[in-house]
Amino acid sequence: xxxxxxxxxxxxxxxxxxxxxxxxxxxxxxxxxxxxxxxxxxxxxxxxxxxxxxxxxxxxxxxxxxxxxxxxxxxxxxxxxxxxxxxxxxxxxxxxxxxxxxxxxxxxxxxxxxxxxxxxxxxxxxxxxxxxxxxxxxxxxxxxxxxxxxxxxxxxxxxxxxxxxxxxxxxxxxxxxxxxxxxxxxxxxxxxxxxxxxxxxxxxxxxxxxxxxxxxxxxxxxxxxxxxxxxxxxxxxxxxxxxxxxxxxxxxxxxxxx
Amino acid sequence: xxxxxxxxxxxxxxxxxxxxxxxxxxxxxxxxxxxxxxxxxxxxxxxxxxxxxxxxxxxxxxxxxxxxxxxxxxxxxxxxxxxxxxxxxxxxxxxxxxxxxxxxxxxxxxxxxxxxxxxxxxxxxxxxxxxxxxxxxxxxxxxxxxxxxxxxxxxxxxxxxxxxxxxxxxxxxxxxxxxxxxxxxxxxxxxxxxxxxxxxxxxxxxxxxxxxxxxxxxxxxxxxxxxxxxxxxxxxxxxxxxxxxxxxxxxxxxxxxxxxxxxxxxxxxxxxxxxxxxxxxxxxxxxxxxxxxxxx
Numbered sequence: 001x002x003x004x005x006x007x008x009x010x011x012x013x014x015x016x017x018x019x020x021x022x023x024x025x026x027x028x029x030x031x032x033x034x035x036x037x038x039x040x041x042x043x044x045x046x047x048x049x050x051x052x053x054x055x056x057x058x059x060x061x062x063x064x065x066x067x068x069x070x071x072x073x074x075x076x077x078x079x080x081x082x083x084x085x086x087x088x089x090x091x092x093x094x095x096x097x098x099x100x101x102x103x104x105x106x107x108x109x110x111x112x113x114x115x116x117x118x119x120x121x122x123x124x125x126x127x128x129x130x131x132x133x134x135x136x137x138x139x140x141x142x143x144x145x146x147x148x149x150x151x152x153x154x155x156x157x158x159x160x161x162x163x164x165x166x167x168x169x170x171x172x173x174x175x176x177x178x179x180x181x182x183x184x185x186x187x188x189x190x191x192x193x194x195x196x197x198x199x200x201x202x203x204x205x206x207x208x209x210x211x212x213x214x215x216x217x218x219x220x221x222x223x224x225x226x227x228x229x230x231x232x233x234x235x236x237x238x239x240x241x242x243x244x245x246x247x248x249x250x251x252x253x254x255x256x257x258x
Numbered sequence: 259x260x261x262x263x264x265x266x267x268x269x270x271x272x273x274x275x276x277x278x279x280x281x282x283x284x285x286x287x288x289x290x291x292x293x294x295x296x297x298x299x300x301x302x303x304x305x306x307x308x309x310x311x312x313x314x315x316x317x318x319x320x321x322x323x324x325x326x327x328x329x330x331x332x333x334x335x336x337x338x339x340x341x342x343x344x345x346x347x348x349x350x351x352x353x354x355x356x357x358x359x360x361x362x363x364x365x366x367x368x369x370x371x372x373x374x375x376x377x378x379x380x381x382x383x384x385x386x387x388x389x390x391x392x393x394x395x396x397x398x399x400x401x402x403x404x405x406x407x408x409x410x411x412x413x414x415x416x417x418x419x420x421x422x423x424x425x426x427x428x429x430x431x432x433x434x435x436x437x438x439x440x441x442x443x444x445x446x447x448x449x450x451x452x453x454x455x456x457x458x459x460x461x462x463x464x465x466x467x468x469x470x471x472x473x474x475x476x477x478x479x480x481x482x483x484x485x486x487x488x489x490x491x492x493x494x495x496x497x498x499x500x501x502x503x504x505x506x507x508x509x510x511x512x513x514x515x516x517x518x519x520x521x522x523x524x525x526x527x528x529x530x531x532x533x534x535x536x537x538x539x540x541x542x543x544x545x546x547x548x549x550x551x552x553x554x
Contacts, residue, residue, distance in 0.1 A: 060445065086452075087451070096442055098442055100440070100445070100446040102443065102446065103465055103553035104464040117447060117450055118451055167450070168449070168450075
């Protein structure tokens with residue numbers, strides 16, 4: 001048995017600062033950790049840097065020009081900035097705010113897109129298995145098994161979003177980042193995704209950005225509250241919601257701003 | 259209390275009348291624009307139809323004597339536009355081979371690096387290039403190719419001038435099509451660890467395929483009717499030739515030749531009708547491709 005509590009942390013964020021323009025920090029000196037097989041919610045008002053923090057975890061923030069990053073993020077003890085981006089993104093998958101299946105691909109092709117786009121050649125039987133497993137994991141299999149060869153964009157918004165989750169987990173990543181994954185969906189599709197996330201945390205570690213406090217309270221194990229680029233408070237979701245230590249967290253949770 | 263201003267109610271009838279007058283004015287304007295189009299097509303069809311037969315497509319242009327004999331006895335002029343047709347196809351094909359890959363790559367480059375100074379510079383150059391009169395492109399191709407490479411008028415020189423005409427059209431349409439792809443699609447690809455070049459050729463190009471193909475087809479239909487630069491480069495040739503280093507004819511060049519020979523006037527109409535139908539079908543093809551592979 002390993003009793004070292006550090007080993008439970010998949011991601012360690014160490015004094016991370018990110019600036020889009022010199023001197024203007026979107027994320028400022030954040031230190032935090034993400035526990036294995038749990039859901040960590042990042043909350044905060046618009047523009048507080050929560051998406052930037054999330055994107056930093058698989059270095060998607062580097063797509064912006066002139067970005068400046070200080071500090072470090074460790075994935076299983078290894079700095080993600082020393083890994084190749086391609087390797088990192090295979091370990092840390094991402095689901096976006098709006099469902100974004102590739103419009104030129106069928107449902108089937110979308111699920112295995114991670115492989116085909118990386119030139120990983122698989123046998124037909126392997127691909128079939130990956131597609132079925134991934135779609136079953138996101139509870140989409142029964143809905144689409146008859147139409148695997150139709151374009152993914154024919155699905156409803158909620159189905160498309162689950163397809164995008166399937167595409168991300170087909171690679172069997174360690175961590176799945178979700179950037180407000182339900183903000184473009186209706187309440188029924190939202191609750192399906194939430195149920196799904198509860199299931200997925202058994203296999204993966206999930207980090208979720210949300211501006212929906214009740215969603216964070218419903219499904220997350222740990223929460224982080226960010227304000228103006230700083231991590232104000234983090235901890236067990238139950239504790240943070242019932243007995244916030246910082247007055248800013250309390251003000252946000254009681255709806256005084258945001 | 260609702261506040262009523264007299265201006266809000268008094269003039270409703272007058273405004274309705276103004277509105278309908280303006281409506282009729284707009285409709286009349288559109289009808290006036292359409293009339294010449296029908297007149298042109300009708301004229302070409304009526305006058306050109308008589309000369310169109312199998313020989314029209316398979317035989318080269320007749321010489322003056324043959325045409326004069328036929329014209330004086332009231333027969334159909336023998337021969338056709340085969341030399342122009344093969345010349346046009348040869349040059350369009352060659353021009354496309356130069357311009358399509360270059361244009362697509364440049365368009366993608368400008369789209370990907372749109373904010374950099376170099377990309378902006380290239381973009382304004384393509385705008386300038388689009389405004390250059392085609393005869394000047396002909397002179398340039400004459401200087402570069404006719405004088406220095408083929409040492410004489412040639413299909414290659416014609417292709418170069420046509421390719422330069424195609425370039426800005428393809429570059430602009432590529433950039434504009436790419437712009438329509440939502441950023442989230444690119445992000446999805448990158449989030450899967452997709453290398454940059456693969457994102458371009460497995461996501462960007464297939465997703466925007468219809469727009470790219472439309473741009474290419476419209477550029478082709480644009481150069482099919484181009485005459486001025488070919489006069490200085492391809493020159494024209496009475497025989498069917500597929501040698502790129504030799505002069506060739508082209509359909510629009512033939513129309514000019516026919517026009518200059520009083521015995522061949524009838525062929526002007528037939529060749530024009532053909533050219534117009536050909537260009538029109540390219541446009542229709544572009545449309546059907548655009549609707550068939552539309553993802554964005």
